[in-house]
Amino acid sequence: xxxxxxxxxxxxxxxxxxxxxxxxxxxxxxxxxxxxxxxxxxxxxxxxxxxxxxxxxxxxxxxxxxxxxxxxxxxxxxxxxxxxxxxxxxxxxxxxxxxxxxxxxxxxxxxxxxxxxxxxxxxxxxxxxxxxxxxxxxxxxxxxxxxxxxxxxxxxxxxxxxxxxxxxxxxxxxxxxxxxxxxxxxxxxxxxxxxxxxxxxxxxxxxxxxxxxxxxxxxxxxxxxxxxxxxxxxxxxxxxxxxxxxxxxxxxxxxxxxxxxxxxxxxxxxxxxxxxxxxxxxxxxxxxxxxxxxxxxxxxxxxxxxxxxxxxxxxxxxxxxxxxxxxxxxxxxxxxxxxxxxxxxxxxxxxxxxxxxxxxxxxxxxxxxxxxxxxxxxxxxxxxxxxxxxxxxxxxxxxxxxxxxxxxxxx
Ligand code: AFP
Numbered sequence: 001x002x003x004x005x006x007x008x009x010x011x012x013x014x015x016x017x018x019x020x021x022x023x024x025x026x027x028x029x030x031x032x033x034x035x036x037x038x039x040x041x042x043x044x045x046x047x048x049x050x051x052x053x054x055x056x057x058x059x060x061x062x063x064x065x066x067x068x069x070x071x072x073x074x075x076x077x078x079x080x081x082x083x084x085x086x087x088x089x090x091x092x093x094x095x096x097x098x099x100x101x102x103x104x105x106x107x108x109x110x111x112x113x114x115x116x117x118x119x120x121x122x123x124x125x126x127x128x129x130x131x132x133x134x135x136x137x138x139x140x141x142x143x144x145x146x147x148x149x150x151x152x153x154x155x156x157x158x159x160x161x162x163x164x165x166x167x168x169x170x171x172x173x174x175x176x177x178x179x180x181x182x183x184x185x186x187x188x189x190x191x192x193x194x195x196x197x198x199x200x201x202x203x204x205x206x207x208x209x210x211x212x213x214x215x216x217x218x219x220x221x222x223x224x225x226x227x228x229x230x231x232x233x234x235x236x237x238x239x240x241x242x243x244x245x246x247x248x249x250x251x252x253x254x255x256x257x258x259x260x261x262x263x264x265x266x267x268x269x270x271x272x273x274x275x276x277x278x279x280x281x282x283x284x285x286x287x288x289x290x291x292x293x294x295x296x297x298x299x300x301x302x303x304x305x306x307x308x309x310x311x312x313x314x315x316x317x318x319x320x321x322x323x324x325x326x327x328x329x330x331x332x333x334x335x336x337x338x339x340x341x342x343x344x345x346x347x348x349x350x351x352x353x354x355x356x357x358x359x360x361x362x363x364x365x366x367x368x369x370x371x372x373x374x375x376x377x378x379x380x381x382x383x384x385x386x387x388x389x390x391x392x393x394x395x396x397x398x399x400x401x402x403x404x405x406x407x408x409x410x411x
Contacts, residue, residue, distance in 0.1 A: 078103050078272065078283050078292035091276055094157040095221065095260060098196060102219060102262070103272070103292060105151035109144045109202065109217060110270040110285055116140060117212060124210050140209055141165055144202040148217065158194040160224065164201035164379040196259075197222040201379040205347025214267035216349020220383035221260040222253050255382030255403035263383070265349045273299065273353065275390040280356075301393040305359025308340045309351045317367035322398070329361075348375065352384050356391055365398075373397075378407045 079100065086096045116123040123140055145165040152158055200219040209215050262274030270285035272292050282296030308329055315323055332339035340360065345351050348362075355362040366373045375381050385395030385402035395402040 075286075076294040076297075078294070081281070081283075081294060085276065090278065091260075094155075094194070094196060095276075097155045097157045098152065098198065098221060099260075099274075101151040101155050102148075105148045106217060106264040106270070106272055106292070107285065107290065108147050108151075109264070110266050112140065112143060112147070113203075113209065113215060113266040116209065137165065138203070138206045138209060141203050141206050144217070148200055148202040148219075152198055152200075156194065158196050158198055160194075160197045162197065162199045162378065164204075164376060195224050197224050199378050199383070201376070204349055204380065205345070208345070208347050214265060214345060214347055214350040216266060216347065216353075217264040218349060218380055218383050219262055220255070220258050220378075220386065222257055223259055225253070252378075252407045252409070254406045255377075255385050258382060258386045258403075261383035261386040263349045263352070263387070265353050267350060267353075271295075271353065273356070273387065275387050277386075277390065280387055280391040299356060299391050301356055301388065301391045302359030303392075304336050305355070305361070306336070306338055306340050307343050307354070307358060307360035308363070309342070309344050309355060309360065310363040310365065311344060311346065312342060314365070314367045314369075317369065318365045319398075322363075322365045348380055348384070352388075356388070356393070377402075377405060381405075382407075 082091065082096045082099045085091045086093055091099075112123060123143065124138075142165070145163050149161055149163060149166075152161055198219060198221050200217065202217055203209065203215055204218050205213070205215040258277075260274065260276045262272060265271040265273075270292075272283045272285070273296075274281060274283075280299040281294065282299055283292035284295040285291075286293045308326060310326065312326070315326065318326075328334060329340040330342075334340065343351075343354060348364075351362050354360075364373045364375045381395075381402050382405075388395045389403065397405070
């Protein structure tokens with residue numbers, strides 16, 4: 001897909017107003033010890049505030065403010081955050097379990113990426129296969145795909161998993177494809193309980209990984225339209241009947257139906273950024289305690305930036321309006337009147353993370369080689385667009401909102 005995310009830019013990614021400056025305050029406050037009368041008074045005040053807040057819509061910032069009423073945080077971990085959201089009815093317990101698994105998989109992948117240069121024979125280089133996108137698979141693509149898939153599968157909360165690295169979506173209650181016999185991995189009691197679909201790219205930017213350049217995991221969670229209706233065979237690689245294909249196609253939804261999305265950036269630190277559709281929150285892996293700790297309670301993309309991020313090596317192949325637009329912002333002819341500089345890693349998670357925090361524009365425009373752009377709608381475009389919009393930015397193709405586009409297939 002052709003894709004651009006940015007706040008406050010003219011053509012082709014048009015204007016967004018009013019995005020507030022991003023808050024990066026650290027929430028790791030010390031534990032507070034209040035004397036008993038003060039606690040009683042505080043509890044009364046908290047109850048009154050809670051009653052007032054019940055009238056207002058819930059946002060990520062509001063949920064974090066409510067934690068402060070509890071007055072005992074030594075830092076809000078991702079697991080604590082999800083428990084609090086579940087307690088407040090913002091997410092259900094299934095989504096909480098799914099995020100437990102995503103969190104654990106992210107820690108394992110972070111460790112693999114960090115230690116890969118020390119275990120080159122095992123972890124670096126090509127696997128020898130080409131994935132469904134026609135790209136050479138790296139060993140780490142395959143290993144991280146298994147880590148993520150297995151972590152999610154064992155939750156028993158997912159009907160379907162779809163990975164950028166797999167040819168077909170996987171029925172989450174079974175394992176074993178291709179020549180191997182399909183084996184149930186969950187007892188009947190836990191199997192088929194899932195009403196969620198998880199789409200993910202376990203190691204985006206993996207062509208950079210051998211050089212130790214930042215890479216990331218991208219994921220999105222949808223609710224299955226009606227899980228009961230899709231009776232799929234255990235081994236999807238053996239082909240589907242027309243009815244089953246229709247049923248699966250029915251589970252393909254546009255990004256605006258996402259209930260959650262996020263990414264994990266494996267870089268100088270490991271950053272996990274997520275949204276449940278109520279703002280965007282960021283966590284950093286504290287390796288000393290093995291926990292993701294909230295470091296950015298409410299991420300808002302700055303309303304104007306000065307960086308553009310795109311592979312300008314392809315500029316001669318872009319449409320004329322796109323080429324002109326980039327030339328204009330480079331020359332300071334955009335709305336800010338200041339020239340934009342180029343920063344491009346070629347690893348979407350890193351480029352998006354910087355754009356989210358510093359502002360500006362990230363784009364992968366269509367070119368003569370990639371008529372719809374190179375990025376995959378389901379695994380990259382939709383989850384990242386959900387995050388961008390939730391942070392006050394825009395995600396467009398130049399013609400339409402990315403989140404409105406229904407995916408044509410699982411690839
Ligand atoms: P790899 O996973 O093959 O490294 O691709 C990464 C990616 O999908 C995305 O993360 C980048 O933004 C984009 O491709 C970079 O593509 P170019 O190398 O064509 O600029």
